[in-house]
Amino acid sequence: AQSVTQLDSQVPVFEEAPVELRCNYSSSVSVYLFWYVQYPNQGLQLLLKYLSGSTLVKGINGFEAEFNKSQTSFHLRKPSVHISDTAEYFCAVRGFQKLVFGTGTRLLVSP
Amino acid sequence: EPEVTQTPSHQVTQMGQEVILRCVPISNHLYFYWYRQILGQKVEFLVSFYNNEISEKSEIFDDQFSVERPDGSNFTLKIRSTKLEDSAMYFCASSESWTSGLNTGELFFGEGSRLTVL
Numbered sequence: 001a002q003s004v005t006q007l008d009s010q011v012p013v014f015e016e017a018p019v020e021l022r023c024n025y026s027s028s029v030s031v032y033l034f035w036y037v038q039y040p041n042q043g044l045q046l047l048l049k050y051l052s053g054s055t056l057v058k059g060i061n062g063f064e065a066e067f068n069k070s071q072t073s074f075h076l077r078k079p080s081v082h083i084s085d086t087a088e089y090f091c092a093v094r095g096f097q098k099l100v101f102g103t104g105t106r107l108l109v110s111p
Numbered sequence: 112e113p114e115v116t117q118t119p120s121h122q123v124t125q126m127g128q129e130v131i132l133r134c135v136p137i138s139n140h141l142y143f144y145w146y147r148q149i150l151g152q153k154v155e156f157l158v159s160f161y162n163n164e165i166s167e168k169s170e171i172f173d174d175q176f177s178v179e180r181p182d183g184s185n186f187t188l189k190i191r192s193t194k195l196e197d198s199a200m201y202f203c204a205s206s207e208s209w210t211s212g213l214n215t216g217e218l219f220f221g222e223g224s225r226l227t228v229l
Contacts, residue, residue, distance in 0.1 A: 032215070032216040034216070034217065036220075042222060042223075043202060043220045043221055043222040043223050044154070044202065044204075044218075044220040045220075046217060046219075049216070049217060051215055051216065090153075090154060094216045096167065097142060097159055097161065097166055097167065097206075098144060098156055098159050098167060098218075099156075099216070099218050100156065101146075101153055101154040101155075101156075102153065103152070103153040104153055104154070
């Protein structure tokens with residue numbers, strides 16, 4: 001079965017600082033990985049995805065993630081965060097015709 | 112840009128009442144889903160639907176839940192007799208393909224329907 005672990009429930013960071021949100025996965029099939037963002041009182045929006053090819057994936061809003069097969073990780077990074085990046089971030093792995101989500105990491109950006 | 116739309120955005124109901132949440136998936140998508148998010152918790156899979164039948168359901172999706180695609184555009188989730196613990200945000204999602212294409216495996220989500228059971 002597929003599963004995702006997001007070790008950090010909350011990550012506080014100052015504006016313009018770099019951030020890394022951690023995600024580790026477990027999958028017995030071909031690995032497709034996703035990061036979704038949920039702004040307050042909104043739905044889920046795709047940030048980026050890894051299907052195959054280059055292990056460094058670039059997404060929207062300046063985010064990127066690196067797929068590391070040996071460490072079974074897919075950490076999300078941004079070199080300089082903005083106040084507007086405050087949101088919940090969900091890592092997800094493809095299961096059988098569905099996505100399996102992690103518990104989410106709340107990114108709190110303060111001035 | 113095509114999007115998944117959900118109605119209502121918020122529904123308040125009394126315990127024991129029936130609730131129907133409605134979704135209009137993206138028109139050329141083939142796979143449809145309901146997920147649930149209890150306040151402050153993870154996004155949980157409820158059910159997937161393909162080719163006019165349930166393809167998978169979680170243990171949360173018990174006999175009080177049902178899904179239907181009554182016409183070519185709507186996809187509904189019915190909760191027959193709501194309980195307090197059904198209070199959550201319910202997300203509908205759709206997907207184009209699981210085997211090929213740029214959107215392989217990607218789910219497109221609606222804005223959600225917040226259900227409050229009193």
